[in-house]
Amino acid sequence: AQKITQTQPGMFVQEKEAVTLDCTYDTSDQSYGLFWYKQPSSGEMIFLIYQGSYDEQNATEGRYSLNFQKARKSANLVISASQLGDSAMYFCAMREGLAGSSNTGKLIFGQGTTLQVKP
Amino acid sequence: KAGVTQTPRYLIKTRGQQVTLSCSPISGHRSVSWYQQTPGQGLQFLFEYFSETQRNKGNFPGRFSGRQFSNSRSEMNVSTLELGDSALYLCASSLELAGQETQYFGPGTRLLVL
Numbered sequence: 429a430q431k432i433t434q435t436q437p438g439m440f441v442q443e444k445e446a447v448t449l450d451c452t453y454d455t456s457d458q459s460y461g462l463f464w465y466k467q468p469s470s471g472e473m474i475f476l477i478y479q480g481s482y483d484e485q486n487a488t489e490g491r492y493s494l495n496f497q498k499a500r501k502s503a504n505l506v507i508s509a510s511q512l513g514d515s516a517m518y519f520c521a522m523r524e525g526l527a528g529s530s531n532t533g534k535l536i537f538g539q540g541t542t543l544q545v546k547p
Numbered sequence: 548k549a550g551v552t553q554t555p556r557y558l559i560k561t562r563g564q565q566v567t568l569s570c571s572p573i574s575g576h577r578s579v580s581w582y583q584q585t586p587g588q589g590l591q592f593l594f595e596y597f598s599e600t601q602r603n604k605g606n607f608p609g610r611f612s613g614r615q616f617s618n619s620r621s622e623m624n625v626s627t628l629e630l631g632d633s634a635l636y637l638c639a640s641s642l643e644l645a646g647q648e649t650q651y652f653g654p655g656t657r658l659l660v661l
Contacts, residue, residue: 471637
């Protein structure tokens with residue numbers, strides 16, 4: 429069963445506008461972490477933001493925020509004031525359990541969303 | 548602090564050969580995970596090493612193996628290469644402490660099997 433679902437294969441956004449990238453997840457664990465990574469055409473995966481399952485506040489990192497809705501099992505990434513350099517593939521990922529658990533070190537990725545920012 | 552480094556960055560091999568990829572984690576990180584990325588299968592977890600021990604393994608055949616050294620550097624080996632092994636191989640390191648599980652990735656090694 430697919431555990432991370434990103435339903436938007438590709439998206440366009442106008443420069444300086446905000447955009448939301450969708451991510452839903454499936455897990456029976458109470459403890460888990462959700463991550464968003466950006467992958468430019470160069471291939472390197474760049475960490476953007478993290479949300480722990482017990483975190484009550486939505487995570488924010490500069491222009492990135494994570495809209496965490498635990499009951500709906502969704503963890504959408506919001507990018508405010510899009511820039512041309514934001515054009516890339518974006519991956520949502522989940523880690524079940526916490527440090528030292530049986531799933532230590534394993535991230536499950538979604539299929540990704542390609543974002544193109546138009547000038 | 549230097550990031551995760553991977554060598555080589557690009558590699559071309561032929562079917563049946565074997566290959567070794569190297570990953571140096573961020574200083575102080577003791578966990579190293581490896582992933583394979585292909586257009587068809589996306590990003591898939593290969594294995595994870597912590598303090599020279601494999602702690603977790605993905606669903607890959609035994610041709611894929613790895614190890615970790617005392618300085619936390621890790622290598623992965625693929626024997627008897629197949630065309631389908633052509634992929635971007637990414638390694639990631641983390642502190643693996645509670646609240647600091649974030650994995651930081653290297654630039655990857657692009658492997659082409661002919």
